[in-house]
Amino acid sequence: MFIQTEATPNPATLKFLPGKVVLDQGTAEFRDETEAAAGSPLAARLFSVPGVTGVFFGYDFITVTKEGADWQHLKPAILGTIMEHFMSGQPVLANSSFGDETPEGEFFDEGDETIVATIKELLDTRVRPAVAQDGGDITFKGYRDGTVYLNMKGACSGCPSSTATLKHGVQNLLRHFVPEVQEVEAVV
Missing domain, CATH: 3.30.300.130 (Fe-S cluster assembly (FSCA))
Structure with a gap:
């Protein structure tokens, strides 16, 4: 598995492209470990990497937001975590109805x-x-x-x-x- 990365306009966030569909519809955002543990095995794994403060899933990408550490130190751990997750066969989201595409709160x-x-x-x-x-x-x-x-x-x-x-x-x-x-x- 080859995962590409792209810089974003936000220097604290890096975009990871695993070369496969991450979420086939909608998006999902996780701002802390507790939210991630309840909603996504992949987000929970990413939050276990020291310095990760946010995870966002789109159709074919994952963005990870960090605090403190340099990307050169975090990037290998994040790449490994994403690769391990996709190779494990586990779903990205804990349940298919999770996500934020509902008009609730509008x-x-x-x-x-x-x-x-x-x-x-x-x-x-x-x-x-x-x-x-x-x-x-x-x-x-x-x-x-x-x-x-x-x-x-x-x-x-x-x-x-x-x-x-x-x-x-x-x-x-x-x-x-x-x-x-x-x-x-x-x-x-």
Whole structure:
């Protein structure tokens, strides 16, 4: 098994490409060991590597966020952990319904359904594919009084350029196609 790595705009996050499907649908993010232990054997293994502080799964990639240690010291341990996991035949997620693609927690006024549908379509077709290239994801959380609330995940979470991505990229795109949108805000 050959696993490629790619740098992301976030210097604390590295993208790992195992050459196979990681999640066939949706994404999953783990921010601590407890969350990982409950949701993913692979994420739990990755959190056992000292310095790992976040794990994100996309369709064909894994992003790992670190604290402290240099990538040159962490990268071999992470590569070994990913390889061992895929060779073991264990699933990536503990249960197939785990993940964050459900619209739970979304908020918007009933009268704004058409606006929200357009916003979601633009996010799914134009924003999310581009952000996935950098090892992250952006999902819709809500819309109220002209403000769109989005959740940044994976390499995007905590990235120094995420504010620019939101304000200059996503906000301008949404304003262009949906005149009702006045601004875009990140939520955790």
